[in-house]
Amino acid sequence: MRNQLYMVLVLFLMIVSSCKKAEQQSSNADAENLSKSPPAKQTQSTFGPLPGATFYSAASYGGTAVLLNAGTYTKAQLAAKGIADNTASSIKVPFGVKVTMYQDDNLTGTSWTFTSDETNFTTLTPYANDQMSSCKVELYATCYQNTNYGGTASQPLTVGSYTLAQLNAKGILNDWVNSIKVPRGLIVILFADDNFQGKACTFSGNDATMSYVPYNDIAGLVSSCKVIAAPGEIAINPSTKPGYTLTMADEFSGTSLDTTKWSPYYFRGRTSTDAEAAAVYTVSGGSLNLKILQNSTHSNSGIQSVEDYQMHFLGGRAIPRKILFAQKYGYFEARIKTQHGSGSCSSYWMIGAQDGGTIESAEADIIEQPGSYGDYGYPTHYTDHTLGGGGVTEAAVYNYTLPNLTDSYNVYALEWTPTVMNYYFNNVLYWTTPNRTDYRMGVVFSLYNASSGFFGTLDPSIPYPKVMQVDYFRAYSKNP
Known part of the structure; x- marks a missing residue:
């Protein structure tokens, strides 16, 4: 299994990897290299923008617009991004993005969840207009019962590990998946057996038939899966850890x-x-x-x-x-x-x-x-x-x-x-x-x-x- 997964990742990363430029080496390379600054920290991929949600300060996508990529945002972090406390009135959420908005700071209080656009927060129950003090933005994958993204769609699969029982809770039955959508920024590993056993296939994008995957055809055989953040996409964790x-x-x-x-x-x-x-x-x-x-x-x-x-x-x-x-x-x-x-x-x-x-x-x-x-x-x-x-x-x-x-x-x-x-x-x-x-x-x-x-x-x-x-x-x- 590891060799198969390895080869899949090789093919994917060979496509997107940029060439590493060799540095010239001189006779005094030791002294020069010791003082050389390291490359800047990479917190997201350089291959185009990551998907995220856009908040607006007025209804109908009016006023100030701010894009938030995957991550958690306290009141202070929202302010640093340009979203003042209690000023969000509408939101655009592309497919593959899940937003949980909280009334209080530090992801507490009443919450609202979005997986699609919402033009006016005044229409929501509980009332949501100008109520946001913190939020969480997550990427998610979606599995489908039929090919070409047909039939029943699963509930959002955010970063995590899912046994068969956990997939069932997300609406995915055993040996049921025949197509999948994966937004940029995620990698999904599908396993043929429960508890992450058996043959596996890795997906880093949409696949309408799941029939052309190097060395594996896992369509209709999925019994567990793992959803991970693609390298370079993982947000920096907060220093506080619940519990x-x-x-x-x-x-x-x-x-x-x-x-x-x-x-x-x-x-x-x-x-x-x-x-x-x-x-x-x-x-x-x-x-x-x-x-x-x-x-x-x-x-x-x-x-x-x-x-x-x-x-x-x-x-x-x-x-x-x-x-x-x-x-x-x-x-x-x-x-x-x-x-x-x-x-x-x-x-x-x-x-x-x-x-x-x-x-x-x-x-x-x-x-x-x-x-x-x-x-x-x-x-x-x-x-x-x-x-x-x-x-x-x-x-x-x-x-x-x-x-x-x-x-x-x-x-x-x-x-x-x-x-x-x-x-x-x-x-x-x-x-x-x-x-x-x-x-x-x-x-x-x-x-x-x-x-x-x-x-x-x-x-x-x-x-x-x-x-x-x-x-x-x-x-x-x-x-x-």
């Missing part, structure tokens, strides 16, 4: 690394000197930019929130023990743009904090993206290690092929409870495994650059510096 309390956050908004939160070394207990383990990085443009420079003797560059000489089940030279941030259970989220190309590997993971007398060697790889998988389809590599005998044994490994992760920022998260570890990509649950770790863990961001079986052979055509960008990191504890 959780923020315990640590770094938005990387300054010009230097906050060393009260991070150690600028990568497992220095393994090295002879601190210089060998020192991260190469800048903090600029609102991001942490981990770098590998041309002709550098460093094969990795990383930062950690915990340090100990035994870290990651390996003993080494004595170094100061630092616990800048470690936590047992909670929700851990980062927005990351990874480095492309064979020989590189971008990683965001957690590791035991070494609080106890035994080696706390478990690790949870929230994203491990090796360049050996090619430029157009990358896997997420999730592992949960446990100590076995004198070393570490793999307790659970899951690889899932995803769209190109290197052309845009994506959100990766781990929800860790006493019983399970849930892994998320762009706010969609992708995998669940039983929890096997009962001690605090710290956080590691790392970029590797070396020829190996897992990373792939270094590609000499890819310019330096190699860069992994972290937009933000946030940790939460679950409220009682």
Whole structure:
């Protein structure tokens, strides 16, 4: 299944991907590249405007018009977009867009939902004219019973995962779907079996017959599906999370690394000197930019929130023990743009904090993206290690092929409870495994650059510096 999904995504992304321009390299490339600013953050695709809803300050689409793309908007955020509090009177909503309008701030109070145009809010019940203080704009896909978008249409399928029972609740019966509409900004993965099993097909646009899909014909066979935001389309999540309390956050908004939160070394207990383990990085443009420079003797560059000489089940030279941030259970989220190309590997993971007398060697790889998988389809590599005998044994490994992760920022998260570890990509649950770790863990961001079986052979055509960008990191504890 993964190979089939991978090939579909390859064909799609090869069509829309723009060419990467090689940078000229000179003899002083290291110094030049270290100071070079990273590319600007990409919050939406550059291939035309995303669909969204347009609000008007007067009825019949009159007055001031403001387009809102997919995302959530508080009163302050609406004002920043040009919509003053309690001033919306009509709306245009294209197909594939769902708008929920709220009477109060922070998506609370009376709400109204729109999936089509509304010329006059005074006609609505409850009364809606000049009542909006916050809103949510979502993209959605629609499945149809017959080909050519005929027969019964499903209810809107917004970003999320849908089992057969959940599809039934949306009006989709088993083995029922024969055509589909997908707006730009979404990707839909349809599975032949329940619980995201069996053969799968990926759709990034409308398909009237679902008969020409590389390697699969899934028409009339759908039993579950996942709807995900296309890379680059995911909105930045708010820092507040319902049901959780923020315990640590770094938005990387300054010009230097906050060393009260991070150690600028990568497992220095393994090295002879601190210089060998020192991260190469800048903090600029609102991001942490981990770098590998041309002709550098460093094969990795990383930062950690915990340090100990035994870290990651390996003993080494004595170094100061630092616990800048470690936590047992909670929700851990980062927005990351990874480095492309064979020989590189971008990683965001957690590791035991070494609080106890035994080696706390478990690790949870929230994203491990090796360049050996090619430029157009990358896997997420999730592992949960446990100590076995004198070393570490793999307790659970899951690889899932995803769209190109290197052309845009994506959100990766781990929800860790006493019983399970849930892994998320762009706010969609992708995998669940039983929890096997009962001690605090710290956080590691790392970029590797070396020829190996897992990373792939270094590609000499890819310019330096190699860069992994972290937009933000946030940790939460679950409220009682």
